[in-house]
Amino acid sequence: MAGFLSTLTFALALDDIQIAPTRKKLAEEKARTSGNTSVETKQIAYSVKVTSRVFRELQNVTIKYNIFYEAAQLGSTAKPEVKAASGSQSFPSLLTNKCVEFDTEAVQLDSAALDGGWYFSGGGKTVATDRVVGLWFKAFDAEGKQIGEYFNPASVPQKRKWKE
Numbered sequence: 001m002a003g004f005l006s007t008l009t010f011a012l013a014l015d016d017i018q019i020a021p022t023r024k025k026l027a028e029e030k031a032r033t034s035g036n037t038s039v040e041t042k043q044i045a046y047s048v049k050v051t052s053r054v055f056r057e058l059q060n061v062t063i064k065y066n067i068f069y070e071a072a073q074l075g076s077t078a079k080p081e082v083k084a085a086s087g088s089q090s091f092p093s094l095l096t097n098k099c100v101e102f103d104t105e106a107v108q109l110d111s112a113a114l115d116g117g118w119y120f121s122g123g124g125k126t127v128a129t130d131r132v133v134g135l136w137f138k139a140f141d142a143e144g145k146q147i148g149e150y151f152n153p154a155s156v157p158q159k160r161k162w163k164e
Contacts, residue, residue, distance in 0.1 A: 016058070016139070016141075017053065017139040018051040018148065019150035021048045021049075021150070027043040028040065036118045037074070045103050045107065046135070047102075047103050048065075048104065050063055055096055058141060066086045068084050069131060069132045072131075074125060074128040077123055077124050107132070109131065
């Protein structure tokens, strides 16, 4: 058991930066696009807390991110397309154990549904809801060396490709 704990401590020590995103809803709108379809549009973003875990000031830190989401199509029989919204935020200085915050760019998630009793003759989806399927953040120092990473769920690096 002692070997496990020392290995775990070493693995955690690799990240100089702690990244903690929290989802927030910016706007929500409901409408009817046609006589039998309801549409709900949400604008979401993530408020991200970044904390330095090293015992020195970090200069010129850049946080890059990808927000992966499925864009479902009403009436389609195909799997939803996975898209990525990406961006970055730079900080001139991060002090030890001090937290800085930023917000990601907004992502639009749509939800559409046919009214009860309606259907598509080809068997397409009568409800289509976009949803976030993964978050991936990377922190880089002034030289471009990666000094921190956050992803959720754990399968994101295996299932998704990093987009600049």
